[in-house]
Amino acid sequence: MSLLSRIARQGLGFGKLVKQTPRINSLANSNASFCFSSTAEAQHDVEALEKLSLRDDKNKRISSEQFLQRLKEVVGKDPAGDEDFAVPRKALDLVVAEYDALLTEVDDLKDKYKRALAETENVRGRGQKQTEAAKIFAVQSFCKDLLEVADVLDLAINAVKPEVIAANSDIKNLHDGVVMMKTVLHKTFEKHGLTQISPEGEKFDPNLHEAVFQVPKGQTQHQPGHVGVVMKLGYSLHGRPIRPAQVGVVQG
Numbered sequence: 001m002s003l004l005s006r007i008a009r010q011g012l013g014f015g016k017l018v019k020q021t022p023r024i025n026s027l028a029n030s031n032a033s034f035c036f037s038s039t040a041e042a043q044h045d046v047e048a049l050e051k052l053s054l055r056d057d058k059n060k061r062i063s064s065e066q067f068l069q070r071l072k073e074v075v076g077k078d079p080a081g082d083e084d085f086a087v088p089r090k091a092l093d094l095v096v097a098e099y100d101a102l103l104t105e106v107d108d109l110k111d112k113y114k115r116a117l118a119e120t121e122n123v124r125g126r127g128q129k130q131t132e133a134a135k136i137f138a139v140q141s142f143c144k145d146l147l148e149v150a151d152v153l154d155l156a157i158n159a160v161k162p163e164v165i166a167a168n169s170d171i172k173n174l175h176d177g178v179v180m181m182k183t184v185l186h187k188t189f190e191k192h193g194l195t196q197i198s199p200e201g202e203k204f205d206p207n208l209h210e211a212v213f214q215v216p217k218g219q220t221q222h223q224p225g226h227v228g229v230v231m232k233l234g235y236s237l238h239g240r241p242i243r244p245a246q247v248g249v250v251q252g
Contacts, residue, residue: 052090054098061098136193136238143194143237150189151232153182189235197234197245199227208234210244214251224252 052074056062062070071091156178165172189195199209201222215228222228227247234245 052088052094054094067094137240139192140237140242143189143192143235144242146185146189146194147235147243150182150185153178153185154233157182193238194242195236197236197241198230199234199245199247200230202227204247204249208241208244209247209249210234211249212246213248215248217251220250222250224250226250 052070054061054067071088075088157175160171160175165175186196197208199205203226204211209227212231215222217224220228226249227245228250229248230245231248232246234241235243
């Protein structure tokens with residue numbers, strides 16, 4: 001029984017048929033009884049063979065059963081019922097060409113799948129980072145409000161002169177209590193990623209500092225273009241500046 005006849009009888013689809021393409025080609029180039037010679041084509045209508053196709057009018061692939069039916073109509077014999085059926089070379093060429101086209105499509109689909117998978121993973125990663133950032137910085141507005149409390153405590157501490165503290169025990173106790181409050185508050189800030197920015201002596205950075213005045217070069221030991229005086233501390237939340245430090249910059 002010829003290979004195509006066996007395929008037809010066993011109901012093999014193109015998926016299984018193309019897997020045997022190497023074997024088909026081997027048989028085609030040998031002296032086996034399974035014939036793909038031009039003699040077979042000469043026995044049939046050449047024009048009809050030229051119209052033989054694995055696709056329908058809408059350029060969609062047809063099933064193996066439909067193809068075998070078309071082949072039967074062209075050659076006038078049933079590939080599944082004739083053991084000596086000689087398959088026209090045109091039919092084999094169509095199957096091999098379709099196999100190559102399917103391999104190309106599979107490679108293209110694999111490439112698209114890998115790209116889509118990578119993009120999905122990137123989107124998922126970005127989503128996770130954005131979610132984590134949203135959780136971290138959700139308290140940013142609240143932190144900014146608390147900074148005003150820290151500023152008031154600093155003003156209260158610096159408003160009392162050292163000699164007044166030394167002369168009055170009640171003032172000293174009150175002053176010590178305010179200092180303790182400030183210490184606890186800043187520890188709480190640090191616990192939640194809120195840290196001070198005190199840039200005295202550092203090179204002026206407009207991303208971190210707000211210049212409110214200039215300092216004459218002779219009044220400070222710092223270099224021109226650097227921060228000579230810090231008027232108001234800056235703060236950052238998990239490394240992100242949320243309030244610039246108000247500074248005086250040394251004149252050039």
